[in-house]
Amino acid sequence: MTVDLTVHAARQRVSEPLLDARLVVDRGGFRLDLPLTIDSGEVVALLGPNGAGKTTALRALAGLLALSDGHLTLAGQVLDGPSSRSWVPTEQRPIGVVFQDYLLFPHLNALDNVAFGPRRHGLDRRQARRQAADWLHRMGLAEHARRKPRQLSGGQAQRVALARALAVDPALLLLDEPLAALDARTRLDTRAQLQRHLAEHPGATLLVTHDPLDALVLADRLVIIEHGQVVQEGDAATITAQPRTDYVARLVGLNLFRGHARGQTVLLADGFRLTTAEQHDGDVFVAFPPSAVALHPDRPAGSPRNTWPAAISGIQPNGDNLRVQLSGPIEVAADITPLAAAQLHLVPGQRVWAAVKATETRTYPAAPA
Amino acid sequence: MPQLDTTVARPRPAAPRHRPRRVGRIPLALLLPALLGLLFLVLPLAGLLVRAPWTTLPQRLTEPGVLTALRLSLLTATLATLLCLALGVPLAWLLARIEFPGRRIVRALVTVPLVLPPVVGGVALLLVFGRRGLLGSWLDTTFGVTLPFTTTGVVLAEAFVAMPFLVIAVEGALRGADSRYEEAAATLGANRWTTFTHVTLPLVAPGIAAGAVLCWARALGEFGATITFAGNFPGRTQTMPLAVYLALETDLEAAIVLSLILLTVSVAILATLRDRWISAP
Numbered sequence: 001m002t003v004d005l006t007v008h009a010a011r012q013r014v015s016e017p018l019l020d021a022r023l024v025v026d027r028g029g030f031r032l033d034l035p036l037t038i039d040s041g042e043v044v045a046l047l048g049p050n051g052a053g054k055t056t057a058l059r060a061l062a063g064l065l066a067l068s069d070g071h072l073t074l075a076g077q078v079l080d081g082p083s084s085r086s087w088v089p090t091e092q093r094p095i096g097v098v099f100q101d102y103l104l105f106p107h108l109n110a111l112d113n114v115a116f117g118p119r120r121h122g123l124d125r126r127q128a129r130r131q132a133a134d135w136l137h138r139m140g141l142a143e144h145a146r147r148k149p150r151q152l153s154g155g156q157a158q159r160v161a162l163a164r165a166l167a168v169d170p171a172l173l174l175l176d177e178p179l180a181a182l183d184a185r186t187r188l189d190t191r192a193q194l195q196r197h198l199a200e201h202p203g204a205t206l207l208v209t210h211d212p213l214d215a216l217v218l219a220d221r222l223v224i225i226e227h228g229q230v231v232q233e234g235d236a237a238t239i240t241a242q243p244r245t246d247y248v249a250r251l252v253g254l255n256l257f258r259g260h261a262r263g264q265t266v267l268l269a270d271g272f273r274l275t276t277a278e279q280h281d282g283d284v285f286v287a288f289p290p291s292a293v294a295l296h297p298d299r300p301a302g303s304p305r306n307t308w309p310a311a312i313s314g315i316q317p318n319g320d321n322l323r324v325q326l327s328g329p330i331e332v333a334a335d336i337t338p339l340a341a342a343q344l345h346l347v348p349g350q351r352v353w354a355a356v357k358a359t360e361t362r363t364y365p366a367a368p369a
Numbered sequence: 370m371p372q373l374d375t376t377v378a379r380p381r382p383a384a385p386r387h388r389p390r391r392v393g394r395i396p397l398a399l400l401l402p403a404l405l406g407l408l409f410l411v412l413p414l415a416g417l418l419v420r421a422p423w424t425t426l427p428q429r430l431t432e433p434g435v436l437t438a439l440r441l442s443l444l445t446a447t448l449a450t451l452l453c454l455a456l457g458v459p460l461a462w463l464l465a466r467i468e469f470p471g472r473r474i475v476r477a478l479v480t481v482p483l484v485l486p487p488v489v490g491g492v493a494l495l496l497v498f499g500r501r502g503l504l505g506s507w508l509d510t511t512f513g514v515t516l517p518f519t520t521t522g523v524v525l526a527e528a529f530v531a532m533p534f535l536v537i538a539v540e541g542a543l544r545g546a547d548s549r550y551e552e553a554a555a556t557l558g559a560n561r562w563t564t565f566t567h568v569t570l571p572l573v574a575p576g577i578a579a580g581a582v583l584c585w586a587r588a589l590g591e592f593g594a595t596i597t598f599a600g601n602f603p604g605r606t607q608t609m610p611l612a613v614y615l616a617l618e619t620d621l622e623a624a625i626v627l628s629l630i631l632l633t634v635s636v637a638i639l640a641t642l643r644d645r646w647i648s649a650p
Contacts, residue, residue, distance in 0.1 A: 064552055090555040103553040107571040116567070120558035168558060 018042075018204040019172055022070035023060045025053075032056050032228040033070075038172070038204035045207045045219030049247055053228040054208045058174050061206065062097055063090035074204075075171045091120070093172075096165030100177040102157050104149035110136060110160045111145040117168035135163040139197075155186040162197060173198075173205045179214055191217060212251040216240070224248055242364045243287060254287045255332045258366055266363065272329045274356075275305035276363045283366035290323060292360035293334035296353040297344060305358040312350050315341070322346075326354055414632065421629055422622045429626045437604050438612040439630060445520065445608060446588040449527035450535075453584050457535040458577060462565065464536070465543035476540075483533040490529055491597025498525065498598075522599035523606050527588035535584040542576020543569070582642045589635055 017037040025032040032053035038044045048054050059065040061072065063079065066087065072080040074095075079088045096117070104113050114132035115125075123131065136145050139159040149157055158178060165173060178194060179187050195218055198205050209215050215222050216236045224232045224239070224247070232244045243249040249256030259268040261280035267273055274286050294300075300307055310328030317323075322341050324334045334354065336344075344352065422429070429435065463469075464476055482490055498505045498516045508514045516522045550572060554564040570577070592610040599606040601615065609631045616624040 062552075062556055064555070090552070091558050091560050093556075095556060097553070097556040099549070099553060103547075103550055105550060105553075105568060105571075107574075116554070116559070117557035120563065164557065 016076070019061075019074050019206075021061070021072040021074075023057050023072065024067055024069035025056050025060055025065060026068040027056070030056075030228060032060075032225075034223075034225060034228070034230060036206075036223065038206060040204060041202055042221065043198050043205040043207060043219045045209060045215035045222045046225065047209060047212065047215045047222055047251070048225040049210060052225045054210070054225065055176065056228075057225075058097075058176055058206070058208050061172065061174055062095055063088065063093050094168075094170055095172045095174060096168055096170030098158075098161045098165045098173075098175045098178050101181055102149075102161035104152075104157055104160055104164070106149055109146050109148055110141065110152065110156075113149070113160055114164045114167050117164060121168055132163070132167060135167050136160070139163050139193075153186070154182045155190045158182065158190055159193065162194065166197070166201065169203075171203045173201055173203060175205070175207045175209075177209055177211075178207070179211065180209075194218060224251075241362070242285065244285065244366075249287065254289055255293070257286045257330065259284060259286065261363065264358065268330065270329065272308070274361065275358045276361045277359045278363045280363050280365065284363050285366055286361050286363050288356055288361045290318075290333040290335040291321075292356055293326075293332055294355045295324065295334055295336060295340070295344060295346075296355060299353050300355050306356040306361075308354055310352055310354045312346055312348050312352065314348060315346060326352075328354070417625060417628055417632065421625050425622070426626065429623065430630070434603060434612070435627060435630070438607055438609050438627070439634070441520070441523075441604070441607065442589060442609040442631075443634070445523045445527055446585050446591075448524045449531055449588040450581055450585040452524065452528045453532040453535045453588075454577070454581060457532050457580075457584075458539055458570075461536045461539035461543060462569070465540045466548070479536050480533050482530055483537075487530050487591065487593025487595075488597050491526060491594035494522075494526060494529060494594065494598040498522075517598055518600040518602065518606060520599075520605055523595050523608060526594040526598045527591045530591050530594050531584040531587040534587050535580040538580030538583060539573065539577050542573040542580070545576070546572045578642070582639060586635060586639060589631070 018040045019036065019038040021034075021036045023032060023034045023036060030053070034053065034057050036044070036046075036057070046054050046057060056065065060067055060080070067080045067082050069082055071078070071083075074093070077088070077094075078084065078086045079093055080086070104110075105116065108116065111129060111132050114135050115128040118128040118131045119125065133142070133145060136142055139162065141156060141159055141163070144152060144156055144160075149160070152160060158181070162178070165175075179191055182190055191214065198207075198218060207215065207218055219236070221235055222233065222239050223230060224245075226245060226247055232239060232248050239248060240252045243252055243254055243256050246256060257266070257268050257274065259266040259274070261267075261276070261282060261284040263279050263281070264276050265273055266276055266280075266284060266286050276286060299309075308329050310326040310332075312324055313327045314325040315322055316325075318335060321335045321337055324336060324341075324346065326332050326334060332354065336346075346352075460479065464472065464479070485493075495502060495517060497503050498508070500506065500509055500515060500517065505516060508516070516525060546569070550568050551564050554568045559567065590610055591608070592614065595606065595608060596611055596614075601607050601611050603612075607615070609627060613624050613627045613631065616627055
């Protein structure tokens, strides 16, 4: 099949990424401008809040939406080039898509759903069915081949959808929130299986999600977009350690502030001063986890270098602990044990003293390295 | 506390007596017209049954003219439905899936035969397909084909009147179907035609079946356009409704028998198709 050849051809030219794109889409006031490269075998997660442009990017890659500007090259072939007026329609692109609600054809059984792609790529009915049966076997679904989609559980339907997308040997695999439709328990199993299949996929993979856990577990690299723009890009370790926007900080569960550092003091925009462990000069981010914030009924004496009066604006359960939202000179989240909450008699609106040790903070330059 | 108990307890025994009457009562203002409406629809059919000449029925049924008209009616209605399917389903797809200038006008034009008196439709067909019509004279001189006053003419007249029913039903089904399945098919390498035949058609099959049944029923009962465009020639263009009308002037009993047959056939076929197709999930 032609798709096979293009993947292999691209893998020989190791220097070039398999997918090389700048996706620019203008749609009535919203503008997506997303540079994106993915290597063979690499899994990239596109992460962002609702309305950030994730689905728009996926539709542009799949050819369900035309670029307004930029370029899109996959395995050396220009799929969409507004300046050169080149355009390859969806059905001729070497792609596979797993849709959010799978969109398995309701009138076909699992086997024929998976055989649909190979059949369109030139295999005869018997060959296509054999290939589909192989894929279902690989997904552990051999005994469900004759079932219609509505007879499948959510996790099974997800795997059939993945098999259907992979059965055409795509150079680029696109996954749109592949686990969002599953309940929490199924999601855990399915995520582990998905990870295995993505690792075996020789082409490029783009995973669109708003779930940071999916992105961290499944992807080699994360691209985070907000309002159609890339706000941060990197591997999971860098992003979890050094978030650069409030959205990313919330995703990875950190309090994040931006300010101007002079030595061990960081002056925030609203005049608040944080004392940090590391020394910096210039614009920096300061991050610390909610567990580093201690609450006291009265002004604490002694070691903590950062203390300020705050009011409790909200309390939510968070795992075994409680997450307390504090308003005051700076807005922070604090994690405390239920026992501590009981001893402090915490209620919304109550005034407390917050304290953060300088050694619990992390400081890094605001200008990207 | 004891006082509170009595006040709470008091309405309880009364409740079972009240409730069935309140919930079960249907407003008379709705019930009366509903029953009248039902009566209005059923009474004429009952009249047909009451006045039917049951004793001579077997003999009348086997009269050659009756069977000929029935066969012609079934044949032309079926052919007209097939013609409507072949042309109407693609038309419905175009209206439902493709954005083009003047789509609203086209949609309005499609529904015109629905509100047009069938006789006017027949006249219009004559003006276009008649011997001296716009297309008819060309068809006559080039191919030697004449449509009016032929069985083909009957099929055309029936299709003209019945096609809007099919187009509207199928377009509605297409709009109701999730077009993202078609996008999914495209990502798997299916072009538009393959997507239409392998994904869209199976998805809207119940809607197409419903439309075809409506279309067939309308074609079977067609009278005005048929008699205007195709005339009333026994064995060639005289369908059941035409035969009924003709018999009415000479032989009332014959008209009743023919009506009974038409009624039985349409009810039987509609009932069978309804069970098999329309109520399918």
